Amino acid sequence: xxxxxxxxxxxxxxxxxxxxxxxxxxxxxxxxxxxxxxxxxxxxxxxxxxxxxxxxxxxxxxxxxxxxxxxxxxxxxxxxxxxxxxxxxxxxxxxxxxxxxxxxxxxxxxxxxxxxxxxx
Amino acid sequence: xxxxxxxxxxxxxxxxxxxxxxxxxxxxxxxxxxxxxxxxxxxxxxxxxxxxxxxxxxxxxxxxxxxxxxxxxxxxxxxxxxxxxxxxxxxxxxxxxxxxxxxxxxxxxx
Numbered sequence: 001x002x003x004x005x006x007x008x009x010x011x012x013x014x015x016x017x018x019x020x021x022x023x024x025x026x027x028x029x030x031x032x033x034x035x036x037x038x039x040x041x042x043x044x045x046x047x048x049x050x051x052x053x054x055x056x057x058x059x060x061x062x063x064x065x066x067x068x069x070x071x072x073x074x075x076x077x078x079x080x081x082x083x084x085x086x087x088x089x090x091x092x093x094x095x096x097x098x099x100x101x102x103x104x105x106x107x108x109x110x111x112x113x114x115x116x117x118x119x120x
Numbered sequence: 121x122x123x124x125x126x127x128x129x130x131x132x133x134x135x136x137x138x139x140x141x142x143x144x145x146x147x148x149x150x151x152x153x154x155x156x157x158x159x160x161x162x163x164x165x166x167x168x169x170x171x172x173x174x175x176x177x178x179x180x181x182x183x184x185x186x187x188x189x190x191x192x193x194x195x196x197x198x199x200x201x202x203x204x205x206x207x208x209x210x211x212x213x214x215x216x217x218x219x220x221x222x223x224x225x226x227x228x229x230x
Contacts (some may be wrong), residue, residue: 006210014190037219039221046209046221046222046224047158047166047209047221047224048221049211049218049219049220049221055125060216060217060218061218062218063216094164096165101171103174104154104213105155105156105168105210105211105212105213106172107156107158107168108171110166110170111165112165114150
């Protein structure tokens with residue numbers, strides 16, 4: 001059974017870069033069977049798709065965040081990562097990593113989520 | 121890319137049936153049969169309940185069903201149980217290989 005675990009700083013200063021890593025166990029990112037996504041949820045708000053990556057390195061981003069987002073993959077560590085630059089308080093959210101069955105918004109496995117607060 | 125539109129809340133009594141709707145455009149829901157539904161309990165990660173409009177993942181109760189007509193998708197829950205009380209989100213594949221979520225619907229079991 002696949003498990004995903006987010007890790008990274010829980011506090012980031014405004015204008016800095018938010019960096020998170022998702023470690024995957026029970027499945028191999030390099031199998032090519034899935035897409036690997038980042039999704040966030042601001043406190044008390046709905047879900048927002050950030051983007052996803054395929055094992056080959058192909059990426060797809062939310063147009064509203066595209067200028068600030070980089071998603072990368074390290075198949076040797078079975079991890080994928082999120083970098084979000086120039087953060088503001090509006091980027092405060094619980095960040096989830098998730099597995100997408102086929103790249104068509106079928107997120108069948110999720111990490112537990114990690115709260116990132118943007119504050120000085 | 122705008123969020124899909126969901127009603128803010130819906131309620132029902134145990135044993136009853138309810139339906140949650142999710143409205144998009146021809147660029148997302150209306151253009152593809154890739155609508156998913158997620159259940160989220162407070163403080164927990166979302167759980168996939170329906171994918172590709174009407175398919176249930178293994179382990180999801182038959183009481184949950186999905187459908188689509190034009191630009192609107194629907195999630196129906198029959199035989200409401202207390203444990204169904206949660207937030208429900210729809211999502212859809214959208215043009216240019218992107219994904220859009222709905223704003224969420226809070227289901228209250230009276």
